[in-house]
Amino acid sequence: MTSNSSRVSAVVGLQWGDEGKGKVVDYHARDFDVVVRYQGGANAGHTVEVQGESVVLHHLPSSMFQSSATGVLARGMVIHPETLVREIDNLQQKGRFSEDQFKISPHCHVVLPYHRQLDGLYEEARGNDKVETTRKGIGPCHGDKTSYWGIQMKDLLHETRFREKVEKCFSWKSRLIEDVFQESPLEPEKFVPSYLEYGQRLSRYMTDTTNYLQECLEEDRNILMEGAQGTLLDVDMGSYPYVTASNPFVGGVCSGTGVPPASLTDVEGVAKAYSTRVGGGPLPTEMEGTLLQKLREKGDEFGSTTGRPRRCGWLDLVALQYTAQINGLDSISFTKLDILSSFSELKVCTEYQYPEGVDPDRLGYFSEEILEDVTPEYQTFDGWKQDIRDCRSYEDLPEKAREYVSFVEQFLGVPIRRIGVGPAREEIITRDPEEINT
Numbered sequence: 001m002t003s004n005s006s007r008v009s010a011v012v013g014l015q016w017g018d019e020g021k022g023k024v025v026d027y028h029a030r031d032f033d034v035v036v037r038y039q040g041g042a043n044a045g046h047t048v049e050v051q052g053e054s055v056v057l058h059h060l061p062s063s064m065f066q067s068s069a070t071g072v073l074a075r076g077m078v079i080h081p082e083t084l085v086r087e088i089d090n091l092q093q094k095g096r097f098s099e100d101q102f103k104i105s106p107h108c109h110v111v112l113p114y115h116r117q118l119d120g121l122y123e124e125a126r127g128n129d130k131v132e133t134t135r136k137g138i139g140p141c142h143g144d145k146t147s148y149w150g151i152q153m154k155d156l157l158h159e160t161r162f163r164e165k166v167e168k169c170f171s172w173k174s175r176l177i178e179d180v181f182q183e184s185p186l187e188p189e190k191f192v193p194s195y196l197e198y199g200q201r202l203s204r205y206m207t208d209t210t211n212y213l214q215e216c217l218e219e220d221r222n223i224l225m226e227g228a229q230g231t232l233l234d235v236d237m238g239s240y241p242y243v244t245a246s247n248p249f250v251g252g253v254c255s256g257t258g259v260p261p262a263s264l265t266d267v268e269g270v271a272k273a274y275s276t277r278v279g280g281g282p283l284p285t286e287m288e289g290t291l292l293q294k295l296r297e298k299g300d301e302f303g304s305t306t307g308r309p310r311r312c313g314w315l316d317l318v319a320l321q322y323t324a325q326i327n328g329l330d331s332i333s334f335t336k337l338d339i340l341s342s343f344s345e346l347k348v349c350t351e352y353q354y355p356e357g358v359d360p361d362r363l364g365y366f367s368e369e370i371l372e373d374v375t376p377e378y379q380t381f382d383g384w385k386q387d388i389r390d391c392r393s394y395e396d397l398p399e400k401a402r403e404y405v406s407f408v409e410q411f412l413g414v415p416i417r418r419i420g421v422g423p424a425r426e427e428i429i430t431r432d433p434e435e436i437n438t
């Protein structure tokens with residue numbers, strides 16, 4: 001039994017990823033002993049900016065750039081060893097990596113070259129209906145995991161076992177790649193030696209993280225669970241098939257770490273002040289033309305993992321209401337409000353109109369085919385046309401900006417405890433619970 005006096009907080013994305021979770025986790029890290037990534041893999045790109053220096057982390061928890069918290073890659077993650085080793089090397093060169101404060105679950109599944117190749121081939125086979133994945137092998141790796149063909153980090157520690165598992169899997173993957181897709185797979189001899197080397201390099205960090213986290217709970221240590229991607233990309237909760245293969249929503253915390261649900265003390269959702277999506281699938285409030293160009297450029301809305309331009313849209317409160325509900329939020333961090341500063345008029349979607357004869361109750365409100373066809377209804381707000389990057393309290397914000405934030409807060413019924421007003425770590429407004437009326 002745990003003593004229940006640990007603080008176990010989760011930070012989850014409420015939209016389609018890229019909400020600025022890295023900055024929020026970095027902000028909180030000093031209050032936690034342990035920061036855990038519970039799902040996703042190299043598809044994530046969490047940007048942390050400290051004193052003008054910025055780093056994009058794909059596997060490592062965002063806290064690892066600057067805090068002394070122990071970083072954990074829990075069993076729900078999928079790992080591309082080469083990318084992880086590069087990330088560790090990079091932080092080591094900057095003098096920001098502590099060997100003793102990093103742990104990897106031996107149960108994380110390993111992304112292999114054929115996963116990445118198949119990710120691309122499956123995408124091509126979809127023709128005009130591409131998911132537009134990051135092509136990091138995430139879907140095929142999870143596919144092997146759930147069809148019992150997966151290879152785990154612990155397998156990299158035993159040469160014979162690793163070789164046998166790869167050979168078995170490769171015997172039919174290679175036929176799929178050659179016979180069905182008419183491509184050449186990378187032969188095991190070309191990648192097995194380097195994977196074994198990465199395994200040796202990473203072995204010192206491997207430990208049973210489920211057990212470790214139980215010990216942390218028993219010792220009343222504070223744990224922060226860092227979500228990657230966003231709730232609307234969740235394989236079960238998002239608009240399938242335009243999703244990622246894991247569970248970014250709060251439900252993924254327990255399955256990805258082994259920490260029991262009752263240990264979770266609070267859930268913070270991260271939402272950007274507008275919507276973005278990278279990849280295919282519905283985005284009901286999507287913008288076009290000059291408005292899109294302006295928002296994309298101002299917000300630097302280009303993928304941090306792939307560099308792809310992100311699709312942009314107005315804030316969608318119908319979608320946020322759904323994700324706030326299923327995550328059971330205690331608070332929200334509302335990011336990138338500064339990006340909206342130069343717009344004279346802002347819109348917020350408060351309702352969807354469904355085409356006649358379409359029954360969302362039957363098909364599911366956030367099903368792909370339903371979202372594709374909805375017409376958003378908007379409420380319009382005056383913009384504030386004033387730089388807000390120096391604002392450090394809610395009262396410092398222009399009245400029109402406060403109206404915008406307050407409307408979102410009232411609509412969702414969840415306190416907005418933090419407001420991002422710039423990319424740097426200090427460019428954030430924190431509000432005490434007493435000053436918030438929801």
Ligand code: IMP
Nearest residue numbers: 017043044132133134138243244278279
């Ligand atoms: P995958 O995770 O690479 O399989 O991609 C599936 C979908 O999730 C695609 O639409 C990707 O663009 C999207 N996606 C995956 N990771 C991220 C992320 O970290 N931020 C935003 N979108 C992501």
